[in-house]
Amino acid sequence: MSNNTPSPSIIIADDHPLLLKGLSDFLIEKNYNLIGSGSDGREAYNLIAKKKPEIAILDIQMPFMSGIEIAQKCKNQNLETKIVLITLHKEKDLYKKAQELNIFGYILKEFALEEIEICIKTVSEGIPFFSEKIKELIGESSEDVNNLTLLTPSEKKILKLIAKDKTNREIASQLFISYRTVEKHRSNIITKLKLEPKTNSLLIWAKEHNEKLL
Structure with a gap:
């Protein structure tokens, strides 16, 4: 981490001891603010509820509770921890479910150490990070759809x-909300969708992609 950027608080959970240790060692070596680790879903959820980390990096399949179930429970309890799932699974329905639950990151285990730093940086700025590799695998690499996930x-x-x-x-x-808040949101949407800052560019884009917004 850069010295002038405060490191977000992070907890991790994986039921494979070697993978958990590998991820833990990597984050500590890179000076991330790792505040807890768990070896199953129940431990992971309890850590989130107790320590309220900014980011939780979870294996998708764990005993007692899956990463998806933890995300659902966090959403129900209004916990603001941003969930990042690390998975071996490349099924489209899991990826869709992750998006529905406002999960902030989804990366494949085989690329985890390559992607984890950019994922943490992106997620800590409030922008979701979905591995390009998984988007390619499930055939969703069109730029418009990618940008919508942001x-x-x-x-x-x-x-x-x-x-x-x-x-x-x-x-x-x-x-x-206030008129000014709407203007700020509009400006952020234009930036994220990489649109030209012309008068009707956002209206045209919204109408063209209306079916994807439902």
Whole structure:
């Protein structure tokens, strides 16, 4: 980690002792703020609930609770820890489920050490990181779909309303947020979608991709 960037607090969990030790050693060697590790899903969830780390890096399949089940429980309990799943699995439905639960990262075990640092950096900035390798494997490497995964639930909500021709003031009123907040969200969406900052670029994009926003 760079000395001037505060390292996010992290917990890790994996039921394979060697993989857990390997990941732990790697993060400590790189000076990450590792505050706990667990060897099954129950331990992992308890660590998240107790220590409230910024990021939890979890194996997707563990005894007692899977990484997906932990993510679901965190969502139900309004825990703000950002979940990153490390998996051997390349099934499309698991990847889709991860996206539905607002999981912040999804990386394949075989590329974990290559990708973990960029994943932590991206996730700690509030931007989801889904391994390019997994997107290629499940045939979702089109840039538009990739960029959509960068949007927060609030940004997607705003994009849906933009697609319905709502003005900033109407969106602000409907979502009970300020006009300025809507403008800030619009600006972030344009940046994440890599759009030209022209007057109607966001409206055109929202209408063209409306079916992907549902």
